[in-house]
Amino acid sequence: MNAVAERKSEWVSVCTKGQLIPERGVAVLVRDQQVALFRVTGTDVETGLPADFVYAVGHRDPFADANVIARGIVGSVGRDGQQRDTVASPMYKHVFDLATGECYTDPSARLPVYRTWIAGGVVYVHPVPVSTALVP
Amino acid sequence: MIGGGMVAHRLVEALRDRDPEGRWSVDLYCEEPHPPYDRVALTSYFSGRSPADLVMGEVDLAADPLVSVHLGTAVTGIDTAARTIEVAGEEVGYDALVLATGSSAFVPPVTGSDLPGAFVYRTIEDVQTLEAWVEKVAAAGATVRGVVVGGGLLGLEAAGALHGLGVQTKVVEFADRLMPLQVDEGGGAALRRIVEGMGVEVLTATASAALHAGDSGAVAAMEFGDGTVVDTDVVVFATGVRPRDELARSSGLVIGERGGVVVDDSCVTVADDVYAIGEVACIQGRTWGLVGPGYTMAEVVVDRLLGGEATFPGADMSTKLKLLGVDVASFGDAFAEAPGSLEVVYADPVAGVYKKLVMSDDAKTLLGGVLVGDASAYASLRPMLGAELGSDPNAWLLPEGTGAPVTGDLPDAANVCSCNNVTAGTIRSSVCEGGCTDLAGVKACTKAGTSCGSCLPLVKKLMTAELEKSGITVSNALCEHFEFSRAQLFDIISVTGMRTFSEIISSHGTGRGCDICRPVVASILSSLGTGHVMDADLARLQDTNDHVMANLQKDGTYSVVPRVPAGEITPEGLIAIGQVAQDFGLYTKITGGQRIDLFGARIEQLPPIWKRLVEAGFESGHAYGKSLRTVKSCVGSTWCRYGVQDSVGLAVELELRYRGLRSPHKIKLGVSGCARECAEARGKDVGVIATDNGWNLYVGGNGGFTPRHAQLFAEDLDTPALVRTIDRFLMYYVRTADRLQRTAPWVEAHEGGMDAIREVVMEDSLGICASLDAAMDAHVDSYRDEWAATLADPDKLSQFVSFINAPEAGDPDLAYVEERGQRRPATAAEKVGTVGSTLIAGAKLEVRA
Numbered sequence: 001m002n003a004v005a006e007r008k009s010e011w012v013s014v015c016t017k018g019q020l021i022p023e024r025g026v027a028v029l030v031r032d033q034q035v036a037l038f039r040v041t042g043t044d045v046e047t048g049l050p051a052d053f054v055y056a057v058g059h060r061d062p063f064a065d066a067n068v069i070a071r072g073i074v075g076s077v078g079r080d081g082q083q084r085d086t087v088a089s090p091m092y093k094h095v096f097d098l099a100t101g102e103c104y105t106d107p108s109a110r111l112p113v114y115r116t117w118i119a120g121g122v123v124y125v126h127p128v129p130v131s132t133a134l135v136p
Numbered sequence: 137m138i139g140g141g142m143v144a145h146r147l148v149e150a151l152r153d154r155d156p157e158g159r160w161s162v163d164l165y166c167e168e169p170h171p172p173y174d175r176v177a178l179t180s181y182f183s184g185r186s187p188a189d190l191v192m193g194e195v196d197l198a199a200d201p202l203v204s205v206h207l208g209t210a211v212t213g214i215d216t217a218a219r220t221i222e223v224a225g226e227e228v229g230y231d232a233l234v235l236a237t238g239s240s241a242f243v244p245p246v247t248g249s250d251l252p253g254a255f256v257y258r259t260i261e262d263v264q265t266l267e268a269w270v271e272k273v274a275a276a277g278a279t280v281r282g283v284v285v286g287g288g289l290l291g292l293e294a295a296g297a298l299h300g301l302g303v304q305t306k307v308v309e310f311a312d313r314l315m316p317l318q319v320d321e322g323g324g325a326a327l328r329r330i331v332e333g334m335g336v337e338v339l340t341a342t343a344s345a346a347l348h349a350g351d352s353g354a355v356a357a358m359e360f361g362d363g364t365v366v367d368t369d370v371v372v373f374a375t376g377v378r379p380r381d382e383l384a385r386s387s388g389l390v391i392g393e394r395g396g397v398v399v400d401d402s403c404v405t406v407a408d409d410v411y412a413i414g415e416v417a418c419i420q421g422r423t424w425g426l427v428g429p430g431y432t433m434a435e436v437v438v439d440r441l442l443g444g445e446a447t448f449p450g451a452d453m454s455t456k457l458k459l460l461g462v463d464v465a466s467f468g469d470a471f472a473e474a475p476g477s478l479e480v481v482y483a484d485p486v487a488g489v490y491k492k493l494v495m496s497d498d499a500k501t502l503l504g505g506v507l508v509g510d511a512s513a514y515a516s517l518r519p520m521l522g523a524e525l526g527s528d529p530n531a532w533l534l535p536e537g538t539g540a541p542v543t544g545d546l547p548d549a550a551n552v553c554s555c556n557n558v559t560a561g562t563i564r565s566s567v568c569e570g571g572c573t574d575l576a577g578v579k580a581c582t583k584a585g586t587s588c589g590s591c592l593p594l595v596k597k598l599m600t601a602e603l604e605k606s607g608i609t610v611s612n613a614l615c616e617h618f619e620f621s622r623a624q625l626f627d628i629i630s631v632t633g634m635r636t637f638s639e640i641i642s643s644h645g646t647g648r649g650c651d652i653c654r655p656v657v658a659s660i661l662s663s664l665g666t667g668h669v670m671d672a673d674l675a676r677l678q679d680t681n682d683h684v685m686a687n688l689q690k691d692g693t694y695s696v697v698p699r700v701p702a703g704e705i706t707p708e709g710l711i712a713i714g715q716v717a718q719d720f721g722l723y724t725k726i727t728g729g730q731r732i733d734l735f736g737a738r739i740e741q742l743p744p745i746w747k748r749l750v751e752a753g754f755e756s757g758h759a760y761g762k763s764l765r766t767v768k769s770c771v772g773s774t775w776c777r778y779g780v781q782d783s784v785g786l787a788v789e790l791e792l793r794y795r796g797l798r799s800p801h802k803i804k805l806g807v808s809g810c811a812r813e814c815a816e817a818r819g820k821d822v823g824v825i826a827t828d829n830g831w832n833l834y835v836g837g838n839g840g841f842t843p844r845h846a847q848l849f850a851e852d853l854d855t856p857a858l859v860r861t862i863d864r865f866l867m868y869y870v871r872t873a874d875r876l877q878r879t880a881p882w883v884e885a886h887e888g889g890m891d892a893i894r895e896v897v898m899e900d901s902l903g904i905c906a907s908l909d910a911a912m913d914a915h916v917d918s919y920r921d922e923w924a925a926t927l928a929d930p931d932k933l934s935q936f937v938s939f940i941n942a943p944e945a946g947d948p949d950l951a952y953v954e955e956r957g958q959r960r961p962a963t964a965a966e967k968v969g970t971v972g973s974t975l976i977a978g979a980k981l982e983v984r985a
Contacts, residue, residue: 014941023648023676024683026940034939034947042648060949065964066692067947071680071739075650078616088651090680090688095651105580 011117011124018121020054025070025087027059031127034059035114036070038098040085055085055098056114056125063109064091077104138211138221138383139236140166142175143414143430147234150438152200160232160441161202165223167237168259169208175258175427214387216407232409234437235384235397239377239415239425244285248347253355254371257294266372270301273369279304281367283358285344286374287314289457294372295336303370306337308360313340318455318466322483323506326490330462330509333488347371379416379423392418401447403437411437419448426455462488463511468504468521469494477503482533491533493517500524552598553591558584560598567602574611575599591841593881614875615652617645622800622875626660635661636673655679656875659762662798663870665918675935681760684936685922686742687733691950691961695735696722696745698754699795702769702787702807703730712752720745723958728839729766729804731757736959738946743936746923755921758796762876764803767791768816772809772826781826783809786855790824793859794866796919800873800882803866804838818846821879822862827851831858835865836880836890844880847890850898863912864897864905871908 014028020039028035036059041052059067071090076083077097085098095104101111112129137144148162166172206223213222220227241256243249255266273280280303284295287309298305307314313324314331328338343361350356359365379396390398390406396418403411403419414430415423424430429451439446455466472479476497483490489509496503502525507514513532525532548561566572566581575592578599579585585592612621618641620628625644634640637657641649649657658677681687686694698713713732717724720741722734737745758764767790770776772783787807797803806817807824817823823834829852837846850861873882883890895901926932937943951967952959 019940021675021935024935027938028941029939029945034949037940040648064690064692066690067949068680068688068692071683071688073651073654073679074648074676075654076617076648077650078647083647085648086650091690091692093651 010128011126013122013124015123016121017054017118017123020123023074025072025074027067027070028125030114030125033127034067035125036072036087037116037123037125038070038074038085038087040074040098054116054118054123056116057087057096057098057101058112058114058129061089061091061094062103062111063094063106064089066091069096069111074098137162137164137234137236139234139238139380139414139416140164140168140170140172140205140207141236141238141414142172142427143238143434144234144236145172146431147236147413147434147437148203150435151441152203154438154442158202162204163228164203164205165209165211166205166207167210168261170260171205171207173260211383214383214389214410216387216389216410219409230409232411232441235405235410235412235416236414236430236434237380237383237416239379239423241373242376242378243373244344244375246285246344246346248349248355249371249373251347251349251355252353253369254347254373257290257297257372257374258377263297266297266370267301269370270298270303274302278369280369282306282370282372283308283366283368284372284374286376287311287338287340288317288374288376289315289455290376291372291374292331294374295331298370298372299334299336305335306339306366306368307331308342308344309338309340310343311340314338315464315466318470319464319506319508320471320492322481322492323464323466323490323508326483326485326488326508327462327464329485330488377415377425379418381416384412384416392421392423394418394423396423402440402445403433403448404440411440413437420450424451426451428455462509463507465507465511465514466505467514467517468502470504470506472504474503480529480533482530493529493533495525495529499529502529552594553582553584558582563595563598564602567599568606572599573603573608593876594842612874614656615650617641617647617649617653620644622656622660623872625656626663626871629657629660630664637677638673649677651679652875655682655762658682659798659800663915665914684739684742685756685760685926686737687760689735689961692947693735693950693961694737694739694742695733695759696737696742696749697727697731697733697757697759698749699757699791700731700766701791701795702767702784704769704784704788709752709754712749712754716745716748716752719748721959723960727759727766729759730768731759731766733759736952736961738938738950740937740943740946743927743933747927750921750924750927756796756923761798762801763796763798764791764794764805767794767805767807768820769807770809770812770814772807776809778812779809779826780828781809781831783807783815783824783826786824786831786858787815789855790859790862793916794862796922797866797870797915799866799870801876801878803869803879805862819843820846822846822865824858824862830854833858833861835893836883838878838880842880846880847883849890849894860909861897864908865893867908867912868893868896868904871911 012030014030020026020037022039022041025036025038028037035056038055040055057069059069061068068090069087072087075086075088077086077095086095087098088095094106096111097104101113103110114129115126117124137148144164148164151160151162209223211221211223220229241258243256253269256262270280282298282303283306284291284298285308287307291307292314295305295307313321314327315324319327332338344358345361346359347355348357348359355368355371357365358368358371381391381395381397384397385391392398397405397412397416398418399405399412403413403417405412413433415425417423417433432451433448436446436448457464469477472494478495478497478499480493480495492506493502494504495501502517502521502523505517517532548559548564552558552560552563562582563578563584566578570581572578572581575596578595585595613619614622614625618625628644629640640657654677658674661674675683684694686696689695717734720737722736725733727733767787769783769787773779773781774784790805804820805822806815806820808815808817809826811825813825817825818834819837819839821838823837823846825832831853832848833850833853834846835849836844838844853861869879869882883893886893938947939945951962953962953966
C-alpha cells in the first residue's frame with residue numbers, strides 16, 4: 001500500500017451533506033469517537049463568496065461530561081472585527097469556536113477539532129483531532 | 137451652658153451654625169477635664185483609640201471667639217431669681233442657662249460595691265482605670281476573671297470591652313433576658329446564643345447580692361441572690377444611669393418622679409430662660425438615655441434661643457448597634473404594645489438570626505421591630521415606621537437573596553449567586569471598578585450566574601443600577617447581534633411580517649445570532665403562530681429542549697412530561713404512563729405541577745415513547761418550553777366539603793386554552809376552589825381563587841429563586857369574564873415582556889405597575905384589547921399537539937438519533953446505578969469503577985462492556 005492510499009483510507013465517511021440541516025448539529029461516530037458536525041451556510045468572511053462548510057468538533061461538553069455539543073445552538077461571536085462561528089452547549093451554555101475549539105466563556109477547557117472533507121456530496125471526517133498547536 | 141457631653145456639644149455647634157451674627161456668646165462648663173467626646177464610642181478606646189480620637193466634631197469650638205470652654209470646672213449653684221450661677225466661688229450672670237449635665241452611672245445598693253476592683257462604665261477615666269486594673273491583675277500571671285452586672289446595652293458594651301482585654305467574662309442580668317429594654321424574648325434568646333458562642337457566660341434572672349474582698353482588700357468573689365458565689369477579679373456595674381439633677385434639685389427646679397429636671401415641650405424648666413436637655417431632662421414624663429433624643433432637644437433649644445417656636449416632637453427607642461460584633465436593632469413599637477398589632481417573626485437559631493416586625497392589625501403598616509444577628513434591613517425599615525410596607529412583610533425578614541423586595545438596595549454582603557458565592561458588593565465593584573458594562577462581562581469577571589443561572593435577573597438588575605449610578609446609559613440590547621429588546625423585536629417582527637430568522641437578522645441584526653437571540657426569535661415567531669418547532673427555519677433557532685420537545689438532563693438524556701390537565705388523570709392514563717416507564721426503563725417522579733416526569737430517555741427513544749403516549753391519549757406537556765406549563769388545581773366543590781366552585785373544571789378549561797402558548801418565560805397557573813387555597817394559586821403567574829360569587833384573579837406570583845405572591849387583580853368575576861381577563865393579561869405579557877422576565881418583574885417594571893396593567897386589560901386604556909383577544913383566539917384555534925404532528929412526519933423523526941451514521945446505537949458513555957428501586961445516572965467515580973455500586977442497564981439499554 002502506498003503512502004497516499006494509506007492517508008486517504010484514514011478519512012471516515014460519516015453521512016451525506018444532504019443529511020445535514022444548515023446550522024443544526026448532528027453527532028456521528030468516528031472510530032469510537034463522538035464527533036459533532038455543523039453545516040454552516042452564508043458568506044465567507046475572507047472571500048465574500050457564498051460559503052457552505054462543515055465543521056467537526058468533539059461531541060463531549062468538557063464542563064458537563066456529557067455528549068451533547070451537537071445539540072447546541074449555532075451562532076457567531078464578534079472577535080477582532082470578524083464574526084467567528086460558534087456553538088453554545090445546551091448544558092451550561094458555554095460558547096465554543098467551531099473552527100478552533102476555543103471556549104469563549106471559560107478558557108480553561110476546549111473542544112477537539114477535526115478536519116472535514118466533502119467529496120461527491122459525502123462528508124468525511126479525519127479521525128485524528130487537529131493538534132491544538134496547529135489551531136490558529 | 138452647664139455640662140460638656142455630646143448633647144452640649146451639639147447645642148453649641150448648632151447655635152454657632154445658626155447664629156452667624158453672633159447674637160449669643162457661650163460659656164461651656166465641663167466637669168470632666170476633656171472637651172466633649174463621643175461617649176457612645178467609649179468601648180473603641182479598647183480597640184486602640186486614644187481619648188483624643190474620641191473628641192467630638194470637626195470644628196474646634198474652643199477656637200471660636202464666642203465660645204469659652206471651661207474644662208474641669210464644676211458649677212456649684214444656680215440662682216434663678218438673680219440669673220447667676222456659682223463657679224469656683226464666683227457669681228457669673230446669664231441671659232439663658234442650659235443644663236446638660238447628663239447622667240451618672242447607677243450603682244445598685246450591693247454590699248462591697250465600693251471595693252477596689254469594682255467599676256462603673258461611663259467616662260474615659262472609668263475605662264482607663266478599668267484597663268489599668270485588668271493589666272495589673274493579668275501581670276500576676278493568672279487568667280483574669282470578670283463579672284459585668286447588667287445585661288443591657290451598656291453591660292454588653294462593657295462585657296465586650298472586658299472580653300477584648302482577655303478577661304474571662306460573665307454577664308449578670310436581673311431580667312429574664314439580655315437587653316430587656318430593646319429586644320423581646322425571642323431576640324434576647326438569639327442574642328444570648330450568639331454572646332455565649334463567643335465565650336461570654338450569660339446569667340439571666342440573677343440578682344447580685346454582695347461583693348466580697350480577698351486578702352488584698354480588693355474584690356475576690358461575688359455572691360448572687362440565690363447564695364451562689366463565684367470568684368472574680370473585676371466587677372463592672374452597668375446597671376443603668378441616673379440623671380445628674382443634684383444641681384437642679386438644690387436650685388429649686390422641679391424634679392420628675394424618677395429623677396430628671398422637668399421641662400415642657402420647648403425644653404424650658406419651671407424657671408424662665410433655664411433649659412434642660414439630654415439625659416438630665418425629664419420631658420413628656422420620662423428621661424431619655426439615648427443620644428438621638430438629646431440631639432433633638434439641643435436643636436429645639438437653639439431654635440428657641442434664636443426666637444423660633446420649635447417643640448420636641450417625641451422620640452422612640454430606635455437603635456441599631458453592634459455589640460460584641462453582633463448587629464442588634466430595635467425600633468418603633470418593638471414590644472407590640474399597640475392594640476391588635478401583629479408580630480411577624482423569622483428566626484434561624486443555627487445562623488444566629490432573629491427578626492421580628494410588628495405590623496398593624498391589617499398587617500399592612502409597619503409599627504416596629506427587633507433585629508438580632510442581621511440588622512441589614514434596619515436602614516430600609518426604620519424610615520418606613522408608620523407607613524405601609526407595600527409587600528408581604530415576610531419578604532423583609534427572609535435572608536437576603538430569597539425574597540428581598542428591593543434588589544437595588546441589597547447590602548453589599550448579600551449573597552447573590554449561592555452557587556459561586558458571589559456577593560452583591562462583588563458584582564457592584566466589578567461594574568464600578570472592574571469596568572464591566574454588560575452581563576457577559578460581569579459573569580466572566582465574578583463567575584456570578586455561571587452555574588445554575590437563576591440569579592442572572594438579579595445580577596442584571598444590580599449591574600444596571602450600578603451602571604446608571606455611574607451615568608452610563610444602559611443598553612437594552614438583547615445580545616451583540618440585536619440592538620433591540622425582546623419587546624421591540626416583537627413589534628418589528630409583527631409589523632414587518634418577516635417570518636424567517638435570516639430575513640430578520642440580515643435586516644435588523646448582525647452576524648449569525650447566538651443562543652440568546654435565536655430562541656427569542658423562535659419564541660416570538662411561535663407566539664405569532666408560525667409553524668411547527670421543528671420546521672427547518674425554526675429548528676436551528678431552538679434550544680435542544682424545544683427542538684426535541686423534551687427536557688435535557690445532566691447526562692445528556694431527556695425527560696418526558698405528558699400533559700395532565702389540572703392534574704386530573706384516569707386510572708387507565710396512570711397505567712399507560714407506568715407501562716411506558718417500565719418498558720423503557722425510565723425513572724419516574726411526580727412533579728410540582730401535578731404531573732409525572734419520566735427521566736432517562738435517550739434522544740432516539742423519544743419518538744417510540746411518544747408514539748405509545750399519544751396512542752394512550754396524551755399530548756405534549758410543554759415542560760421543555762418557555763410556554764404554559766400547568767394549571768394546578770385542588771379538587772374543588774366536586775368532592776371537597778369546603779369547595780365553593782368547580783376548580784378542577786376551570787383548571788382543565790384554562791390548561792386546554794393556553795397549552796402551547798409561547799411566552800417570554802414559563803407560565804404557571806393555579807385554581808383553588810375556596811379561600812383555603814390548597815392549589816397554592818397565589819404562587820403562580822396567574823392564580824384564581826373561588827369565591828361565593830365567582831372567581832378572584834391574582835397575577836404576578838412565582839416560586840423559584842425569587843418567590844413572589846400574586847397580587848389581587850380583579851374580584852368576583854364570572855367564568856367568561858375571568859377567561860377574557862386572563863387572555864388579555866397573558867397576551868399583553870407575551871407581547872411586551874423582556875426575555876426570561878416572569879410576570880412578577882414584568883408587572884414591577886411596567887410603567888404604572890399593576891394599576892396601569894389593570895387599566896390596559898380591564899378598561900382598554902391603550903385600545904389594544906380587540907387585538908389581544910384576536911391574538912389569543914388565533915392561538916386557541918391554531919393549537920396542534922407538537923408530538924402528534926412530529927410522529928406523522930418522517931423527516932422530523934429522522935432527526936431523533938444519537939448518531940446519524942449509526943441510527944440504532946445509543947450513547948455508549950451512558951451508565952446507570954440502581955437507587956431506591958429505580959435507576960439513576962452513575963457518578964464519574966461510579967463509571968470508572970472506583971465506587972462500589974454496580975452499574976446496571978435499563979430494560980432496553982445495552983449493558984456496558
